[in-house]
Amino acid sequence: MKQYCFGADLGGSSVKLGLFTTAGELLEKWSIPTRLENNGAYIVSDIAAAILAKMAGRAIPADEVQGVGLDVPGPVLKDGTVTVCVNVGWGRFNVREELEQALGGLRVCVANDANAAALGEQWMGAGKGHQNVVMVTLGTGVGGGIIVDGHILEGAHGSGAEIGHMLMLAEDEVDVSCNCGLRGCLEQASSASRVVDYAKKLLRETDLDSPLRAFDDFAAKEVCDACAAGDELATRAIDRCCTTLGRALGILGTCIDPEIFLIGGGMAGAGELILGRVREVYRRSVFQAATETPIECATLGNDAGIYGSARMVID
Template sequence: MEKRCFGVDIGGTTVKMGLFTVDGKVTDKWEIPTRKEENGKYILEDIAKSVKERMQRDTLTLEDIAGLGIGVPGPVKEDGTVLKCANLGWGVFNVADTVRELTGIENVKVGNDANVAALGEMWQGGGKGYNNLVMVTLGTGVGGGVILGGKILTGSNGAGGEIGHIRVNYEEKDVCGCGKTGCLEQYASATGVVRLAKKALEKKEKKTTLVADDLSAKAVFGAAKAGDELAMDIVEKFGFYLGMALAHISQVIDPEVFVIGGGVARAGQIIIDEVSKNYEENVMFALKNKAFKMAELGNDAGIYGSARMVLD
């Protein structure tokens, strides 16, 4: 029998799980609730139980399993030690060791969820065919993952790729959730785009179809596509700050491609157009003309990347 591997992506509400062939085909995927009570003590037990049930159903033995990978919402060291996952209630402990004990699977790898999603996109998504990439996830916040030579860049404390808190505006007065001011997340996330729209509406400098009590990033990008001047200004600011941040990242990482995903990225080509234009204007000559791609795996990127982790 061809070996299989499990990919697990732990979210705040559900744990996404997938069973894969070693060449990247998903043969089954499912979800279980994330039980966060008692500081998340049941999460790994529930995952182990679900894995064992799936193995029994498919008559898989431990010899048939190439490994099990897990993505978690927090910094993770290379040995599988989590350095606190506040929204799961976890403190510092070794997730990989715990899962090995619970499942009997020896090859267990653990990574930060954004980094793991980047690996998934490299394996079977928008970054397929590239070994050096930066993934940008534009959701409620701004997440990132860096892949170099086909491997996740974790950093010494598992915090590599945290691009949302690169400071891009030293004149900003509003405070970011991290406690600083002028972070990329304040301009390029869904909440950041809405913040910019509210400020623009307060000034009333341009006519617009946007309404203050019905604002969303989707509404802003939709209005911009329709030619709304105020919305177009907001999208230009979004593109300026994100393009500038990616130029800074490129001058350290020199990736082959930028892969852009997350809910905001559903706006489509307008994102690529604005960001790549501002990237080109802010980067040195040797780093111009990088590829910009949209992510393709959606919410499944985490399970793909988690499975891919165990195959090295």
């Protein structure tokens, strides 16, 4: 095992980068802008340049670098082909081969960003010490990652662990279709954005008094705060989010039976307000052997992606 590795986490506005020891210590992190011009044609060379510059600056020779991991916001096939990354303008190409070439032959591994975040948490975050971890990220959407025996469950079409698109709601429980085209996805009840939408719908369609009526606009944080203060309208929105997520985790506990579930993303910031409700529903929705599986908050925050990306090259 060589001494160093790099992790890169590609987002729509910036690429986060991390230099790690292969033992899992984050030595330095920094970021570069994501250049969206020409359908993201410069992104791969920008990442390579940033890493090569860091190696030069720290006088790290290539033969002390185990490799470079990269996660991207879209499906990734086993050979490192991305099929589409809408946020950065990419169509189908083999990003692994292209980045390897740009890095002068350093080993490259590529994964989906939600999957990499799960691997990062399993390696050095709240999942440390476990080999089988299911992570769900509650943000603008609902992302997911499944780690089986220490490895990402990638899926035959690079869409393993699309947990946010588990069909959990009846068609008449949602007003519109999900971005993915289905109708009734977990994401439609449990993402931070949909929690806000649902609270707004209740404000429009009910006469319930609520401190949320005082806002021109608000985010999931305000819904969580109002719920914590006992507001009925906010509580309904949070309960819908947590009940649907608890049932989804129940199905995952029954089928995958991980050692631990981790919840990340903005909504997880509300801590026990969310976790307590999710655990309660989970326990009465899951096959008996798995009722005591812990459900905890992720701990690496926005660094989970660079940790997981770095971890991929250590095998």
